Amino acid sequence: MTVPVLPRVLKYFNIFVDGIPYQAKCESVTLPNLNLIVEDYRGGGMDSAIEVDLGLETLTLTMTISDCSPELMTLLGRTNVDISLRSSMQAQGTPAEGVIITMRGLCKGFEMAEWQLGGKATSTATFTLQYFKYVQKDVEIVEIDVLNLIRKFNGVNQLADHRENIGL
Numbered sequence: 001m002t003v004p005v006l007p008r009v010l011k012y013f014n015i016f017v018d019g020i021p022y023q024a025k026c027e028s029v030t031l032p033n034l035n036l037i038v039e040d041y042r043g044g045g046m047d048s049a050i051e052v053d054l055g056l057e058t059l060t061l062t063m064t065i066s067d068c069s070p071e072l073m074t075l076l077g078r079t080n081v082d083i084s085l086r087s088s089m090q091a092q093g094t095p096a097e098g099v100i101i102t103m104r105g106l107c108k109g110f111e112m113a114e115w116q117l118g119g120k121a122t123s124t125a126t127f128t129l130q131y132f133k134y135v136q137k138d139v140e141i142v143e144i145d146v147l148n149l150i151r152k153f154n155g156v157n158q159l160a161d162h163r164e165n166i167g168l
Contacts (some may be wrong), residue, residue, distance in 0.1 A: 004091030011096065013087035017125070018075060025065045025124065029085060032059035033103065033130060034142070041160060057149065059129035059144065061103060068112060068121040075107040081127065089136075099136045105129035 014023040038051035043132040061083065065072065075081050083103040109126035134142040143152040149168055150159045 004094045006092045008089040008091045008097065011088045011090050015057065016082075016086075017063075017072060018081055018083075021066055022067075022069075022072075024061070024068050025067045025069075027064045029065055030062045032061055032086075032150075034059075034144075038074045043091060046128050049160050056132055056144065056146075059105070060128065060133055061105070061129055062124055063121055064124045066120045066122050068087070072125050075125070076110050077107065079106045080104055080130075083127065097137045099134070100134075102131070102133040103127070103129050104131040112124060112145040 012020055013026070013029070014033045015026050015029060016022070035057045037054040037057055039054055040049040041052045044050035063156060070146055079105065084106070085099075085101040085103070087099045088096045088100075089099055105127040107125060108128050109124075111124045111126075113122040113124070130143075130146045132142065132144045133140065141153070143150060149163045149166075157163070
């Protein structure tokens with residue numbers, strides 16, 4: 001795989017929440033951080049502590065829209081909300097690359113910003129995710145399925161042995 005010399009730039013994106021497109025309304029999306037929860041361990045005969053993998057931190061998605069959307073507001077408290085983010089990235093002098101991020105989770109927050117006469121009414125929705133899949137240029141890069149004990153990077157499930165050991 002050839003890596004472009006210049007950075008990829010996010011040119012366009014559209015987000016669908018519960019099947020509703022927010023193209024032209026969505027101002028920003030903050031994707032979940034993929035961070036491990038770790039604990040220091042140092043046993044006898046070890047010169048230093050090492051960090052031990054204890055799983056992933058909670059996957060959180062936030063999106064800000066220029067609208068007071070009753071459709072988005074009424075998702076509060078709903079689990080299994082389907083979210084799809086489709087985007088187009090491009091490094092100068094290279095073909096555009098599609099990125100599709102598929103997510104599912106609980107709508108845990110809906111915040112309405114300050115309202116001013118003649119101003120836009122923005123709102124922010126926050127989701128905690130149980131499912132996250134990142135595909136770029138038709139290649140699955142990451143798939144995390146919290147409930148089914150799947151943590152795949154480049155097609156390799158880091159939790160495959162654990163799944164087998166507990167009968168999944």
